């Protein structure tokens with residue numbers, strides 16, 4: 001039996017924790033918040049098949065109809081595009097606090113201990129191995145540290161450089177977000193339930209009209225201030241009379257990673273998971289499904305290490321399986337996302353106007369339902385019809401080239417860990433994405 005520390009009660013950490021405790025390990029989660037304050041004040045949607053993958057029963061009331069999303073261009077004269085929901089897609093929509101409470105209770109039932117209100121400051125490193133965490137209450141040692149502290153993890157940020165784990169997400173690789181839940185004006189017309197507006201500053205505003213509230217999410221690659229949020233809220237409420245002025249919940253600024261996963265996510269005694277390892281679907285920042293899968297994959301790799309060594313070489317199996325099952329696909333989406341800031345709102349408007357992206361394609365891209373093999377073909381088809389938009393055509397030709405280069409790079413992923421090979425992989429992988437962003 002090993003002593004396993006889960007740092008932060010992130011979704012992937014909780015998933016791994018419950019599986020490792022069920023297998024007989026001593027697992028403790030250290031979380032900076034009070035139990036009641038965990039989970040955002042919002043509802044989230046994700047692919048239900050990730051719960052099936054993790055073997056976590058789906059409680060009654062979680063399954064909801066998939067979100068039919070209507071996209072609005074900045075030009076009000078352009079017809080919006082509504083994405084269809086495939087009949088076979090099983091969607092979950094659930095309050096984050098409810099999901100958090102459910103996963104935490106399953107973890108407790110499996111034997112996981114929780115230490116609430118325990119803020120982690122930094123990792124403890126001895127002899128080249130991560131051997132614990134330093135908290136406000138003191139030093140705590142463990143055989144394995146699972147870093148589920150989210151995008152700004154103080155563990156990841158303070159690891160020694162020789163571990164090859166990137167500390168920061170990098171420019172244009174995360175969204176600045178504001179989320180507010182407002183009252184709903186019952187008497188007003190609502191139009192479509194779920195709308196996304198393209199903003200004139202390369203950002204987006206989501207507005208979801210629920211039975212008893214209106215949920216608004218504003219995102220941008222640049223930092224957003226209160227006056228900008230106020231301006232956006234004003235604009236979106238003018239277009240949506242059902243949105244009331246009273247802020248019922250949330251009203252917080254947050255950050256959402258939208259990039260390829262970490263090049264190297266393990267070290268001796270350490271594994272990053274979820275937002276700590278930038279495991280989100282880059283087209284929109286959804287990370288719950290990836291985290292549930294990653295938690296399952298990590299637990300599998302840890303349990304396979306019967307000697308309980310948890311060195312980078314045994315934990316590499318987690319990284320390898322994650323990349324094969326999820327991460328390489330996530331990289332392709334990140335490549336598409338890297339083009340987004342390159343287009344002005346007017347250029348995006350042209351794409352809408354000429355219906356260059358069909359509603360099905362848009363759905364596949366934002367929901368993660370696209371088939372990996374079809375993405376390069378889809379891009380090539382667009383290139384053929386794009387003679388009138390040379391700028392956009394050039395971007396797509398370049399994207400097709402990057403997709404091809406990525407396919408060539410994939411086999412360089414080391415199938416065994418060594419410091420040298422991990423360092424070479426990291427350099428190749430990071431350079432690839434840095435160059436793609438620079439070229440876009």
Ligand SMILES: Cc1cc2nc3c(=O)[nH]c(=O)nc-3n(C[C@H](O)[C@H](O)[C@H](O)COP(=O)(O)OP(=O)(O)OC[C@H]3O[C@@H](n4cnc5c(N)ncnc54)[C@H](O)[C@@H]3O)c2cc1C
Pocket residue numbers: 007008009010011012030031032033038039043044045046118119120121148149150151153154177179217254255256273274275276279280285286287288289291
């Ligand atoms: C506004 C918004 C909307 C989103 N909507 C969706 C959606 O609809 N669907 C979807 O799939 N995903 C969505 N996501 C993304 C999703 O929240 C994450 O990708 C997913 O939860 C994985 O993140 P995590 O659990 O690893 O990290 P986090 O959710 O960041 O959790 C990290 C945990 O670690 C704790 N922690 C942090 N630092 C410390 C510390 N120093 N010491 C101790 N504890 C610490 C935090 O308190 C928190 O409990 C959304 C994110 C945001 C911000």
